[in-house]
Amino acid sequence: MSPHFTVLSQDAGSQARLGLLTTAHGDVETPVFMPVGTVGTVKAQSQEMLEEIGARIILGNAYHLYLRPGHQLIQGVGGLHRFISWPGAILTDSGGFQIYSLSTLRKVDEDGYTFRSHLDGSSHHFTPERAVEIQCAMGSDIAMALDVCLGQPASPEETQAASDRTIRWATRARRCFDDLEFDPTRRPQLFGILQGGLDLDLRRNALEQLVEIGFDGYAIGGLGVGESKEGLYSTVEAVAPRFPADRPRYLMGVGTPLDLIRCAGYGVDMFDCVLPTRNARNGQVFTHCGPLNVKNSIHATDSGPLDEECSCKVCRRYSRAYIRHLYVTGEILSSILCTYHNLQFFLDTLKRVRQSIRLNNFTEFAKSYTEKYLSRSRSCSKEFVNGGSAGLNS
Amino acid sequence: MSPHFTVLSQDAGSQARLGLLTTAHGDVETPVFMPVGTVGTVKAQSQEMLEEIGARIILGNAYHLYLRPGHQLIQGVGGLHRFISWPGAILTDSGGFQIYSLSTLRKVDEDGYTFRSHLDGSSHHFTPERAVEIQCAMGSDIAMALDVCLGQPASPEETQAASDRTIRWATRARRCFDDLEFDPTRRPQLFGILQGGLDLDLRRNALEQLVEIGFDGYAIGGLGVGESKEGLYSTVEAVAPRFPADRPRYLMGVGTPLDLIRCAGYGVDMFDCVLPTRNARNGQVFTHCGPLNVKNSIHATDSGPLDEECSCKVCRRYSRAYIRHLYVTGEILSSILCTYHNLQFFLDTLKRVRQSIRLNNFTEFAKSYTEKYLSRSRSCSKEFVNGGSAGLNS
Numbered sequence: 011m012s013p014h015f016t017v018l019s020q021d022a023g024s025q026a027r028l029g030l031l032t033t034a035h036g037d038v039e040t041p042v043f044m045p046v047g048t049v050g051t052v053k054a055q056s057q058e059m060l061e062e063i064g065a066r067i068i069l070g071n072a073y074h075l076y077l078r079p080g081h082q083l084i085q086g087v088g089g090l091h092r093f094i095s096w097p098g099a100i101l102t103d104s105g106g107f108q109i110y111s112l113s114t115l116r117k118v119d120e121d122g123y124t125f126r127s128h129l130d131g132s133s134h135h136f137t138p139e140r141a142v143e144i145q146c147a148m149g150s151d152i153a154m155a156l157d158v159c160l161g162q163p164a165s166p167e168e169t170q171a172a173s174d175r176t177i178r179w180a181t182r183a184r185r186c187f188d189d190l191e192f193d194p195t196r197r198p199q200l201f202g203i204l205q206g207g208l209d210l211d212l213r214r215n216a217l218e219q220l221v222e223i224g225f226d227g228y229a230i231g232g233l234g235v236g237e238s239k240e241g242l243y244s245t246v247e248a249v250a251p252r253f254p255a256d257r258p259r260y261l262m263g264v265g266t267p268l269d270l271i272r273c274a275g276y277g278v279d280m281f282d283c284v285l286p287t288r289n290a291r292n293g294q295v296f297t298h299c300g301p302l303n304v305k306n307s308i309h310a311t312d313s314g315p316l317d318e319e320c321s322c323k324v325c326r327r328y329s330r331a332y333i334r335h336l337y338v339t340g341e342i343l344s345s346i347l348c349t350y351h352n353l354q355f356f357l358d359t360l361k362r363v364r365q366s367i368r369l370n371n372f373t374e375f376a377k378s379y380t381e382k383y384l385s386r387s388r389s390c391s392k393e394f395v396n397g398g399s400a401g402l403n404s
Numbered sequence: 405m406s407p408h409f410t411v412l413s414q415d416a417g418s419q420a421r422l423g424l425l426t427t428a429h430g431d432v433e434t435p436v437f438m439p440v441g442t443v444g445t446v447k448a449q450s451q452e453m454l455e456e457i458g459a460r461i462i463l464g465n466a467y468h469l470y471l472r473p474g475h476q477l478i479q480g481v482g483g484l485h486r487f488i489s490w491p492g493a494i495l496t497d498s499g500g501f502q503i504y505s506l507s508t509l510r511k512v513d514e515d516g517y518t519f520r521s522h523l524d525g526s527s528h529h530f531t532p533e534r535a536v537e538i539q540c541a542m543g544s545d546i547a548m549a550l551d552v553c554l555g556q557p558a559s560p561e562e563t564q565a566a567s568d569r570t571i572r573w574a575t576r577a578r579r580c581f582d583d584l585e586f587d588p589t590r591r592p593q594l595f596g597i598l599q600g601g602l603d604l605d606l607r608r609n610a611l612e613q614l615v616e617i618g619f620d621g622y623a624i625g626g627l628g629v630g631e632s633k634e635g636l637y638s639t640v641e642a643v644a645p646r647f648p649a650d651r652p653r654y655l656m657g658v659g660t661p662l663d664l665i666r667c668a669g670y671g672v673d674m675f676d677c678v679l680p681t682r683n684a685r686n687g688q689v690f691t692h693c694g695p696l697n698v699k700n701s702i703h704a705t706d707s708g709p710l711d712e713e714c715s716c717k718v719c720r721r722y723s724r725a726y727i728r729h730l731y732v733t734g735e736i737l738s739s740i741l742c743t744y745h746n747l748q749f750f751l752d753t754l755k756r757v758r759q760s761i762r763l764n765n766f767t768e769f770a771k772s773y774t775e776k777y778l779s780r781s782r783s784c785s786k787e788f789v790n791g792g793s794a795g796l797n798s
Binding site: 335 | 444445449452481482489705721730732733
């Protein structure tokens, strides 16, 4: 049994489960969506807003924070929570995905990554040990082991090599973490990351090795990077239930509201994605009837809210006509309001997922949610339905 | 006696007075600072934030709103208050200053302005009548007569001509306004604008003609456009007390906290300026000891608030170190937090001005506020102290 995670309820008709994740900065009910706060801020939101919408855990990114303002500065001012004035939980990504995204600026060998900063071109070296040390120095509640990311399509050899190295790095991360000393009340958790592309045999094999090493939680990486929806779903379906039932399962960088529901049904407990925040800044908002683009001229004189079924502060006060005007004129308030609504929508979706598991009717909930969600998007948001969440990590 | 304005208290040692401005959308205590919401949003703030900091009246701009989204659209969705979901008062500037700022895009003759939109190059014609109609169509609480703006330095002939034309336009605006029909509970006010540059004789002469026409309030225009501090202060000092005591006096587009205090002492009741909002987005915040630049590396590890004596939500929660980090990384939250604090600072300054008038010690208050404010700015914000508020209208 994990001291950090308890399964409170298991859905009868699916792999979905209701859980409680315990961190040094509060408890978090799962399945949960974690807003992405790459450099220590969820873009266009204040911490008060995140509290208002009920966020209990947010993400930070070790790569970005290491470069600016630096993990030592953060440690010096009392840790990441104090630095950003966020009393809730923080999970930090190791930075593997971000360094992978630097394509021309990095080199990877058995020891780790060597890369040039995207900011000033300075040279840096990241190893599995260093990634753990940086995250722990910042006071992260959940640190991620450094992994070797790979885009799709990739050759079987590349995929195998990346997966194997990720396992070896996981061993090193585990060992480094175990050698660190922590204040017992602030002891972080360490999650391992599974790679392996769309190769299910490779994934299952790697999963066994990862579990053998032993982590507080397990993440599925290497998805949401250009694969098909079928590839995404079949991989999660095949892999998620094989993780130890008493550990949280985290699907990294995925996805749309329908992806979240589908994958919660496969037993995923934690999600993150830049979709609600990034798309908000591009004028796309999520509604119960699917996504809509606020810039569309159809909204120019629409006095209704972004989403008629939403009771968030934005939908209670502001009209589509006004938000469209703000977007068209390039005003910051457009990003603030759309982000607030989108995050509320994602968090509310997960709240309903949890409630349906509690009531043992997740499958019916998922079906009716999906039908309603698709009712509008077929007609007016084609690019979104086709696009999915590929490449949306940040 | 004006039905819209009451002087509640007159300071004994200066021209400063405490007043109550009554509008169709609530009462406003004066002297008041009005946040600038050019296109229907005070940049980087939500209406909830404006309510939190105690704003009771904000500005909109007829020129900008006429171009986007259009006054007819705003009228069609129920007026500007409903469109932007703001229950408080709104004063709309006529757009004269904005059209004046278009230098190469406009032409002015006796009938009005002909100009090309800064957005799409389309051609438009603004007359004193049209400016009134547009503002009233939007449901403004206080409409401004269209004026002929002039930068400094200007020749005596140019200054005289602009002032004379402004008076003739004021007559036309008044006549047009009087011909409009209003719901008696929503009847707006019309303010006249005084031009005349730094020529005190011209100003006094024009003032008499403006008062002769008769307005609900009187604005001093043509300042904050490049003149010296001495020019600004001596003009306001000479002009403000000559307006009818029972009408509000509005100094347009000015200025720094010290400008506001100085000019409140000359009997000015209303102020607006983009200084607190624009400078916030550029990383400059106002404090009781003067302005500071958050980007300065001295703040990188400073766990203190922006202003130790400020009790606003930003200063209660966030550190300089964090806000500097947000500014350096170009994050939207930097603009949100700095704008919130700056507006709170300006509104709080005016609240203290009002309190000092109520207690009949305005002069002592102004002296101690000014001394404290200058204590830091001499050393670390030279560009600000020298720069003043010139050209800060928007």
